[in-house]
Amino acid sequence: MRNILAIAQKEIKAYFAGPIAYITLGVWALMYGWFFNALLQFFVRQSMQMNQFGMQGPQAMNVNQQMIRPLLQNVTVLILFVMPGITMRTYSEEKRSGTIELLLTSPLTDFEIIMGKFIGALTLYGVMLAVTLIHIGVLFVYGRPEWKPIVTAYVGMLLMGGCFISVGLFISSLTKNQIAAFMLTFGTFLLLWVITWIGSFAGPTIDKLTQYLSIVDHLDDFSKGVIDTTHVIYYLSFMTFGLFLTAKAVDSERWRG
Amino acid sequence: MIEVQNLSKRYGRVTAVDDISFKVERGEILGFLGPNGAGKTTTMRILTGYMPATEGKAIVAGFDVFEQPIEAKRRTGYLPETPPLYPDTSVVDYLGFVARIKGVPAAERTQRIQQVMERTRITDVANRLCGKLSKGYRQRVGLAQAIIHNPDVLILDEPTAGLDPKQIIETRELIKELAGTHTIILSTHILPEVSQTCQRVVIINKGHVVAVDTPDNLTARLRGSETMYVQVDTSGADASAALSRLPGVTRVLEAERKDHYISYEIDSERGRDVRRDLARTIVSSGWGLLELRPMRMSLEDIFLSLTTDETQTPAAAGDAPPPETVATATDGAES
Ligand SMILES: Nc1ncnc2c1ncn2[C@@H]1O[C@H](COP(=O)(O)OP(=O)(O)OP(=O)(O)O)[C@@H](O)[C@H]1O
Ligand SMILES: [Mg+2]
Numbered sequence: 001m002r003n004i005l006a007i008a009q010k011e012i013k014a015y016f017a018g019p020i021a022y023i024t025l026g027v028w029a030l031m032y033g034w035f036f037n038a039l040l041q042f043f044v045r046q047s048m049q050m051n052q053f054g055m056q057g058p059q060a061m062n063v064n065q066q067m068i069r070p071l072l073q074n075v076t077v078l079i080l081f082v083m084p085g086i087t088m089r090t091y092s093e094e095k096r097s098g099t100i101e102l103l104l105t106s107p108l109t110d111f112e113i114i115m116g117k118f119i120g121a122l123t124l125y126g127v128m129l130a131v132t133l134i135h136i137g138v139l140f141v142y143g144r145p146e147w148k149p150i151v152t153a154y155v156g157m158l159l160m161g162g163c164f165i166s167v168g169l170f171i172s173s174l175t176k177n178q179i180a181a182f183m184l185t186f187g188t189f190l191l192l193w194v195i196t197w198i199g200s201f202a203g204p205t206i207d208k209l210t211q212y213l214s215i216v217d218h219l220d221d222f223s224k225g226v227i228d229t230t231h232v233i234y235y236l237s238f239m240t241f242g243l244f245l246t247a248k249a250v251d252s253e254r255w256r257g
Numbered sequence: 258m259i260e261v262q263n264l265s266k267r268y269g270r271v272t273a274v275d276d277i278s279f280k281v282e283r284g285e286i287l288g289f290l291g292p293n294g295a296g297k298t299t300t301m302r303i304l305t306g307y308m309p310a311t312e313g314k315a316i317v318a319g320f321d322v323f324e325q326p327i328e329a330k331r332r333t334g335y336l337p338e339t340p341p342l343y344p345d346t347s348v349v350d351y352l353g354f355v356a357r358i359k360g361v362p363a364a365e366r367t368q369r370i371q372q373v374m375e376r377t378r379i380t381d382v383a384n385r386l387c388g389k390l391s392k393g394y395r396q397r398v399g400l401a402q403a404i405i406h407n408p409d410v411l412i413l414d415e416p417t418a419g420l421d422p423k424q425i426i427e428t429r430e431l432i433k434e435l436a437g438t439h440t441i442i443l444s445t446h447i448l449p450e451v452s453q454t455c456q457r458v459v460i461i462n463k464g465h466v467v468a469v470d471t472p473d474n475l476t477a478r479l480r481g482s483e484t485m486y487v488q489v490d491t492s493g494a495d496a497s498a499a500l501s502r503l504p505g506v507t508r509v510l511e512a513e514r515k516d517h518y519i520s521y522e523i524d525s526e527r528g529r530d531v532r533r534d535l536a537r538t539i540v541s542s543g544w545g546l547l548e549l550r551p552m553r554m555s556l557e558d559i560f561l562s563l564t565t566d567e568t569q570t571p572a573a574a575g576d577a578p579p580p581e582t583v584a585t586a587t588d589g590a591e592s
Contacts, residue, residue, distance in 0.1 A: 002357075003358060006354065006357040006358050007358070010343075010354050013346070013350075014343065014345065014346075017345035017346065018345050097339075097341070097342075097343075097344070098337060098338075098339045098340075098341050099341040099342070099343060100341075101302075101307055101335070101337040101341050102335075102337075102341035102355065102402070103358070104306070104307050105305040105306055105307050105330060105333070105335045105337075106330060106355075106358045106359055107327045107328075107330040107331040107358070107359065107360055108327075108358055109327070254307070254308050254309065255308070255309060256268070256269075
């Protein structure tokens, strides 16, 4: 555990020592702010129209359903773009600069190194999510959204992000070229995202399968305020599998030299 | 302290290290000598647990590096060919991180970092970013990280590469200081480095160990023949016949022919000084003796005389290498 922490701290320092963290957070905050504004304006216009028609009570616009849920869905797309930038350097950079030799000849297990890197990336992602909470906070100032679906949505997003990170780590461990790692990771994320569209054309059985495989689809229930254990298990097993692949890749690289 | 048994490493179809064995005693400095691509780095990477061997066994500080890698790594310090530095990290922070992952207790870390920085003379760059350091300082920070946890065994891959002459001397002094309490393997291309710092030398070529001996013995046994460099003005005549007739001369090679002089490389039997005879013959023939000096045997010569002759085994230590070895010297130089 001490070693995992040491690696994780080093990773976080590395993000903030170079430009990556700032660029990522900057792009993230900008894009997120843009989505937020667009949705907020849309929401406000809609609810004013509703008010004109005199609809009140149960039919009234729901901040959680009409505003926060679509917002978080858009955020998922954003994560698709931003996450490869976070994970691309994790292994590639160490391989390119030769610091991997330091890590692999230190009294550390592969598991400790991988977990350290995973937690490091997850922490930066956590900071990104924290930035978005500021906007959500604004909604609380002007309205009365339900907090429970928001909490579950964030739990879901954290889990989903963990899956993306585990894939990113794996791909980064395959190459010493960061750009290649970025492209490959981004491509894989896209595939994992659009897989349901492909599935919806291919008949019901495959549709079910692709829906199950799609990382993003599992988030929907979370943003409705439900924590379903099947989804949690799905995410956790996905992460485990990604990290397992990373461990395999690191180990086979060692044998090949 | 270090024991290597029948170690082999193959990268796909390339055999980088082929069945090598050697031992290093506690407190000893062992030099690893060989040309590019000999397998030095590969052997060191196996010893440090960076990669497993294809075959064979390696025991470092009492632990098998494949069976108990963590225990072995705890007791090993390693300076890779390129110092493994994080460019955006300051030297102190970097050493702090290394101390942490090498298992130096938190309470001792600050003191240890100060100590190694003083020893490797990097205190003045303590707060500089590693990425902004000159090659020499990088090398020293690399050495500092290798000794930070006070390991029993130190493995240094070309520790003086890229240093200026003053730093080379300082680094060699430091390495000698470290021996005794540490067991050291260092790799190099430079023969004087080996004779100055190491107690024993392993010469390796194309993955094979071609000799294991002390630097003195090695030089002595390679001095199987002495070579003289002679420059004469014969006004065009060929002096080689006259010179090769002298007693003790085993071979005469024309090295260079210019308008006003010819230079020869003359091999003679070991322990027999032919300088007087050479001078007398040249002068009495009426030629001008422009230069006469013994040729120092460079690492390449020593190395090649060991490696180009397939029949000579390390066991045949005292034997003089056949004179032909020098003739083939230039052929194998690139391999
Ligand atoms: N990762 C690798 N994949 C394939 N072949 C490799 C790899 N690393 C080294 N080799 C090959 O193994 C052989 C030994 O290389 P090694 O780096 O051990 O030599 P060296 O003695 O350290 O040379 P140098 O003096 O240039 O540092 C070379 O033929 C090299 O091409
Ligand atoms: Mg090398």
